[in-house]
Amino acid sequence: MLLHTILTRMIQSGTLTVRYPSGRTQEYGDGREPKAGLWLRSARAEWRMVANPGLALGELYMDGEAEPLDCSLLEMLDLMADNLWAGDRHPMETLNYQLRRLRRHLDQLNPAGRSRRNVAHHYDLNGRLYALFLDRDRQYSCAYFATGQETLEEAQAAKKRHVAAKLRLTEPGLEVVDIGCGWGGMALTLARDWGARVTGITLSEEQLGVARQRAQEAGLADRVRFELLDYRRLPEFLGRPVDRVVSVGMFEHVGIDHFRGFFRSVKQVLKPDGVALVHAIGRSSGPGATNPWLAKYIFPGGYSPALSEVLPTVERSGLWVTDIEILRLHYAETIRHWRRRFAANRDAILSLHDERFCRMFEFYLAGAELAFRRSDHMNWQLQLSPSVGAVPLTRDYIADSERAAAGGRVSA
Structure with missing residues (x-):
């Protein structure tokens, strides 16, 4: 339940409801508006959201393994983006971001x-x-x-x-x-x-x-x-x-x-x-x-x-x-x-x-x-x-x- 621990720290403003692959539903945040939901439809989706969410969330949505839950895609991403900046960052995303900063000269080499x-x-x-x-x-x-x-x-x-x-x-x-x-x-x-x-x-x-x-x-x-x-x-x-x-x-x-x-x-x-x-x-x-x-x-x-x-x-x-x-x-x-x-x-x-x-x-x-x-x-x-x-x-x-x-x- 590493993702549960991460989301507990991350979601501080509003309410994010997550439905896990097991069918269990968990709320994160302060219980207030705005409210949004995320449905993770496979165990692979859950673990990928731990390892590299900056890449994984988009790919999982493309493949139908992650879906908005009782909300629109914009509402789901809005709540998550708002908390990413206002609260504690996802620890693996912080590490991945620093690695991207280190290799950006290579990534942006555009002959x-x-x-x-x-x-x-x-x-x-x-x-x-x-x-x-x-x-x-x-x-x-x-x-x-x-x-x-x-x-x-x-x-x-x-x-x-x-x-x-x-x-x-x-x-x-x-x-x-x-x-x-x-x-x-x-x-x-x-x-x-x-x-x-x-x-x-x-x-x-x-x-x-x-x-x-x-x-x-x-x-x-x-x-x-x-x-x-x-x-x-x-x-x-x-x-x-x-x-x-x-x-x-x-x-x-x-x-x-x-x-x-x-x-x-x-x-x-x-x-x-x-x-x-x-x-x-x-x-x-x-x-x-x-x-x-x-x-x-x-x-x-x-x-x-x-x-x-x-x-x-x-x-x-x-x-x-x-x-x-x-x-x-x-x-x-x-x-x-x-x-x-x-x-x-x-x-x-x-x-x-x-x-x-x-x-x-x-x-x-x-x-x-x-x-x-x-x-x-x-x-x-x-x-x-x-x-x-x-x-x-x-x-x-x-x-x-x-x-x-x-x-x-x-x-x-």
Whole structure:
């Protein structure tokens, strides 16, 4: 009954009811709300929850050996996550976490070939999957909620306006490089609404094909091009500096030993008065390690860095940090929309994949939402430039530009 002892120490707030493989039911916590339950359906599940819960719980749910008991998956994970941070940590999870911290340089070693395989693992899936839970523009990154009441489409459009405002696209024809362009939505928006000439790069063949098709269909193929290219090859590929660089939701795949090379590439491709905007997931509690289940099944080689790990490499690159913004609960709200859309379209997704895949994605979306709502995850945006005078002295221009764009005209 080692798991019983661990849960007795761990669950201090709310009530967790556990049904063990023997059929015995045990309550943990203070008996108050919130309440949730966990059903462990095999002796193997019980022992795996002792040995390595960070990996085991997701795998057990995928295989049907662990189920929410009289509650939703989100409610079960929410109660467990809340107590993981508020009470005593699981002793084996503490040890496993420290081991992950020690080997993270190896886990995040992402040379070009490995980066390509890591991207293919998550992004080269059936294209219909993402269309069934993302917004119409397939923005697979944090949206921007001014009030929290926006639709997903409205919040993603606001995110693109916010990014464009920070890029200072003050005149038509500025050249922009989009590092990690996804399905092309950001690049196409900057070309269509802001008059930019954009080169988008990705390592996903699935995304590349969709992005190129969208450019053709939108009549923007003369102003937007998409290439299968690693960011490390950008300077030689372009052969000349550009006006702007944007990267949204890609930096999490770079790896800590490659941060310096990433910002060196950004510096090399920017004109002396150029501007870059890097938007990424981070953590507010300092350096950490990627959850083992997430690294194995969703984002191999991925890591959400603390700014304390990022800023020293920016400083050594010779780039000025001209603006920093922290987006706190915006991604929690974004993923809440994704999770609900996934649930509404589950039958269609099941026709593309199997039940285990659907359960994997359900666990991913629920856990990711809680990482931003209950834990230390957030998003940061860094505006960068080789020049100290590349942007105005105050931040007023950002809001002014967004208001003008929302009203149908681009502000200078």
